[in-house]
Amino acid sequence: MMMVVTKKILLCWSLPIYHPYRTPNALVDEFDLFDNDVGHIVGEVAATHPNGGTGWSGDLMPFPWWIGTVGEAVSLIGYERNADRIPATFYAPVLRNMNRWQWAVTIVQFAADPRLTTRSTSWYVWELFAAHPMTHTLPAEGEFDPLYYVSGTNEDKSSYIWKGAVYNTTNHENVSVSISFEGVEAGRKAALTVLTNPGGDPFAYNDPHTGVNIVSKDTVFLSAGDGGAFEFQLPELSVAVLDTDYESACKKKK
Ligand SMILES: *[C@@H]1O[C@H](CO)[C@@H](O)[C@H](O)[C@H]1NC(C)=O
Ligand SMILES: *[C@@H]1O[C@H](CO)[C@@H](O)[C@H](O)[C@H]1NC(C)=O
Numbered sequence: 001m002m003m004v005v006t007k008k009i010l011l012c013w014s015l016p017i018y019h020p021y022r023t024p025n026a027l028v029d030e031f032d033l034f035d036n037d038v039g040h041i042v043g044e045v046a047a048t049h050p051n052g053g054t055g056w057s058g059d060l061m062p063f064p065w066w067i068g069t070v071g072e073a074v075s076l077i078g079y080e081r082n083a084d085r086i087p088a089t090f091y092a093p094v095l096r097n098m099n100r101w102q103w104a105v106t107i108v109q110f111a112a113d114p115r116l117t118t119r120s121t122s123w124y125v126w127e128l129f130a131a132h133p134m135t136h137t138l139p140a141e142g143e144f145d146p147l148y149y150v151s152g153t154n155e156d157k158s159s160y161i162w163k164g165a166v167y168n169t170t171n172h173e174n175v176s177v178s179i180s181f182e183g184v185e186a187g188r189k190a191a192l193t194v195l196t197n198p199g200g201d202p203f204a205y206n207d208p209h210t211g212v213n214i215v216s217k218d219t220v221f222l223s224a225g226d227g228g229a230f231e232f233q234l235p236e237l238s239v240a241v242l243d244t245d246y247e248s249a250c251k252k253k254k
Contacts, residue, residue: 193218
């Protein structure tokens with residue numbers, strides 16, 4: 001095999017590689033893992049076992065499932081907060097042939113029968129985060145847990161972006177969110193996209209054999225209120241992106 005390696009990639013290859021296959025709770029615990037660490041490539045990451053579960057021949061989940069997907073979102077937000085030192089993150093593995101496989105937890109399932117092609121719950125989170133790239137992260141003030149977040153700008157689009165995930169809340173209550181960016185005034189518009197699992201079962205997953213998608217994706221348009229703050233509520237076990245690049249979100253919604 002021939003490989004062309006640019007200087008930039010060589011630099012990346014010299015970084016340590018991290019492969020976290022974890023429970024949802026462990027992915028949430030690792031939110032701040034890279035805050036004071038050397039650079040890494042997160043070579044493979046996935047929620048693979050239910051909380052309390054262990055062992056590859058034990059209680060491995062058959063497909064990505066909702067609470068695991070939210071755990072991945074929390075870790076991904078932790079990596080993006082440290083984007084100066086985490087240049088790349090990969091889900092692993094990506095494709096699973098339902099007729100014959102060696103590894104259960106993959107982001108997309110397929111088979112000879114195209115009706116079995118299935119986007120997992122995790123696909124929706126990775127697709128949403130990838131669709132809103134930041135060129136620069138911004139310092140974020142406030143508490144984390146149960147809401148984990150990162151904010152930044154996309155200087156090519158002059159937009160402000162915020163990504164958040166809500167893990168377990170007290171008494172399953174909603175979390176009230178208020179976001180202000182320096183320089184954003186009242187009346188500025190933003191698109192807020194929220195991923196939820198309306199059925200409420202944290203173990204729910206997208207099963208290729210039933211074709212049911214348990215993930216709900218809703219986009220609403222918000223206007224910044226007094227002081228330029230965007231205010232909204234997020235339910236327990238949800239993932240959200242707010243982006244002031246409102247026009248491209250409008251086009252995508254049509
Ligand atoms: C969050 O809730 C799930 C049940 O939905 C439970 O398994 C898990 O242990 C909880 N995590 C924490 C950190 O309390
Ligand atoms: C929780 O927030 C959702 C919007 O994300 C809203 O539809 C729902 O009514 C809220 N529930 C309560 C009890 O406020």
